[in-house]
Amino acid sequence: MFGLHYNLERHSIGLAIAVMVIASIGGLVEIAPLFTIDETVEEDPDMRVYTPLELAGRNIYISEGCYACHSQMVRTLRDEVERYGPYSLAVESQYDHPMLWGSKRTGPDLARVGGKYSDDWHVAHLEDPRDVVPQSVMPSYAWLSRNKLDMQDLDKHLAALQKVGVPYTEEMIENAPEDAYGQANPDSERAEGVAERYGEETNIRSFDGDPGRVTQMDALVAYLQILGRLTDAAEDQPELDDSALDEEE
Template identity: 75%
Template sequence: MFNLHYRLERSAIGFVLAIIGVASIGGLIEIAPLFTIDETVEKAPDMRVYTPLEVAGRNIYMREGCYACHSQMIRTLRDEVERYGPYSLAVESKYDHPMLWGSKRTGPDLARVGGKYSNDWHVAHLTNPRDVVAESNMPAYRWLSSKQLKTGDLGEHLAALRAVGVPYTDEMVSNASSDAIGQANPDTDLAAGVTTRYGDKTDVSLFDGNQGAVTEMDALVAYLQILGHLTDAAHQSTQNEVE
């Protein structure tokens, strides 16, 4: 028994077969749960996809490394639920590629930050965090307000996400650029197309407070405001548990 590895090391074929056998066991343990994925992921008929502007904001969120200090997963622990809201469900990350659950909280969890603060608060916070949270050690991102958002390639971003399973339609892909502009300019003709394609509950607003050119601040605030609101499944689940 104790000399088995010595014998394996002397036999190249035996050693390779042993490695394959052990790796297969680990692989099976990891892969087997995927066969029950339809049973473990909750149903959410009201689930909607990210708009092009929100996709752009998510890309900026990743580019600036926000996920390194903020998680997006509320655990089932009582103190987390009381502080942040209903615990996170798997279905809420259904269209996240990659997922941004995170593993470290220098700042608070953001899974339910959408709608918690106004657009003006988010702009002030991103411009100079200390203006709204005195003890914050978060860096300022004031340049986002002056940097125009690149919208011309958003259709390609949506097409790439569709390739990995996000149900964007041809119409959504072809109108991605105009929809991004329209969502940040509510008093324009382009705004109507956003709600037509993504639903009446879509937040169409002057996210950075200024009409006209769409900035990276618009995109990032739009993304933050949708977190926790792609579906109401978590709130419905909590209500069912109480009943």
């Protein structure tokens, strides 16, 4: 085997051809399954889309590089399921563009963080992580509470996602900026429209504790509070038995 490799290294053309063959095999293994993705990814008719405010929070999450330290994928391992909750399903990420599964865990996985902590906890944690987790190495994001959220282009973002298969309606797109404001201001007239378009169970409240003003903190906390709660599919899945978990380990 090593003799073949040494001989290839002496012949640049042969080595180039061998590299192309191996790369083609690897590419085929990764690409071929995509042709059957519609048949392999399960569907959930009760899956709801992100609201404009949650989507804005997701954009902030991505732009600040949060995905570099936090994954959003609970694996089928005993310790992961016991620590984070039900293992992740593909259907839960069907509206994520891009998906944020990840593998890096400087911080904990966030796939099931929605509803686990209060809004006040998230705000305090983002403003100064060591106030609530003394051993945290996460940087502070205090400016998010000071920065007003730019909502004017949210309709364009929803329209772009509609083109790649996210089932936003024309009404949702048209009212995106108003719905972002309404979700963070429960006493405003616009809040009612959010519940009508996205469901009565939508989180509608002042996430940063400062009603009347929509900040980037509102958006990011709204996003964190919906993670793992867009569908109940993971809660309804059959539990892995001990032997299956042990085999994964």
